[in-house]
Amino acid sequence: xxxxxxxxxxxxxxxxxxxxxxxxxxxxxxxxxxxxxxxxxxxxxxxxxxxxxxxxxxxxxxxxxxxxxxxxxxxxxxxxxxxxxxxxxxxxxxxxxxxxxxxxxxxxxxxxxxxxxxxxxxxxxxxxxxxxxxxxxxxxxxxxxxxxxxxxxxxxxxxxxxxxxxxxxxxxxxxxxxxxxxxxxxxxxxxxxxxxxxxxxxxxxxxxxxxxxxxxxxxxxxxxxxxxxxxxxxxxxxxxxxxxxxxxxxxxxxxxxxxxxxxxxxxxxxxxxxxxxxxxxxxxxxxxxxxxxxxxxxxxxxxxxxxxxxxxxxxxxxxxx
Numbered sequence: 001x002x003x004x005x006x007x008x009x010x011x012x013x014x015x016x017x018x019x020x021x022x023x024x025x026x027x028x029x030x031x032x033x034x035x036x037x038x039x040x041x042x043x044x045x046x047x048x049x050x051x052x053x054x055x056x057x058x059x060x061x062x063x064x065x066x067x068x069x070x071x072x073x074x075x076x077x078x079x080x081x082x083x084x085x086x087x088x089x090x091x092x093x094x095x096x097x098x099x100x101x102x103x104x105x106x107x108x109x110x111x112x113x114x115x116x117x118x119x120x121x122x123x124x125x126x127x128x129x130x131x132x133x134x135x136x137x138x139x140x141x142x143x144x145x146x147x148x149x150x151x152x153x154x155x156x157x158x159x160x161x162x163x164x165x166x167x168x169x170x171x172x173x174x175x176x177x178x179x180x181x182x183x184x185x186x187x188x189x190x191x192x193x194x195x196x197x198x199x200x201x202x203x204x205x206x207x208x209x210x211x212x213x214x215x216x217x218x219x220x221x222x223x224x225x226x227x228x229x230x231x232x233x234x235x236x237x238x239x240x241x242x243x244x245x246x247x248x249x250x251x252x253x254x255x256x257x258x259x260x261x262x263x264x265x266x267x268x269x270x271x272x273x274x275x276x277x278x279x280x281x282x283x284x285x286x287x288x289x290x291x292x293x294x295x296x297x298x299x300x301x302x303x304x305x306x307x308x309x310x311x312x313x314x315x316x317x318x319x320x321x
Contacts, residue, residue: 013320028047
């Protein structure tokens with residue numbers, strides 16, 4: 001029995017599909033299942049039971065003896081949300097409770113952290129745990145993730161194996177429901193369909209030309225491969241970066257999207273909104289040596305391969321993974 005929180009969401013639903021591919025079908029899907037569009041992510045997947053997140057701990061107390069692993073992927077991920085109470089409830093306190101239950105019931109745990117914890121990258125993008133208390137996230141979402149990482153590292157009572165994964169810019173199928181928070185590729189395909197062009201943010205930093213702001217984009221299929229690896233590995237507890245390890249420009253991303261659609265490039269630039277301009281990241285790149293040092297040796301999907309697969313096999317086809 002494997003628990004996946006955030007099961008109906010983007011990464012959680014892709015993880016369930018990948019587990020099903022390895023014949024792990026005894027899945028306990030935990031989420032708020034009130035969003036019918038989001039629930040489509042679970043259509044066709046093999047799930048033993050759906051448990052509302054508000055009732056999850058009661059369920060766990062009654063069924064913990066059957067649980068073999070917990071993936072805690074669920075979180076409020078809106079970087080434009082500034083109600084700190086929501087993040088304290090859903091990201092911080094809920095995660096603490098899961099951690100304590102996994103310790104009490106000796107359930108190994110993998111949870112979702114975020115590269116949003118790195119802020120403007122003043123301390124680089126190394127998953128060195130001694131630096132985590134010094135990081136300066138740029139919004140309440142990033143703060144909530146960093147606060148939990150700091151809390152976890154201080155705990156004397158821990159699950160016998162645990163890992164926190166700092167997801168960088170994840171893209172891929174099953175994000176139809178995400179709206180504004182969906183990946184740039186999803187937005188690009190929709191803009192091209194509607195207007196024939198794509199508008200990117202202009203650079204307001206002299207060190208970067210327009211469209212050459214850089215991010216570490218990682219394909220969701222690579223993210224779930226790492227999760228599967230850790231489920232079997234169950235050693236070397238700690239916090240790990242999860243990106244591709246190679247920063248690419250937004251122009252690279254969008255040009256590859258036009259190519260995958262077989263549409264001529266038509267890219268223009270608009271000013272970055274003033275309310276986010278001073279908190280805009282111009283460069284992120286995960287140092288992936290720590291994960292590789294514990295034996296993870298699979299190659300990460302290139303941006304070209306990932307964009308092509310996502311656009312042609314999911315967005316154009318309007319299919320789910």
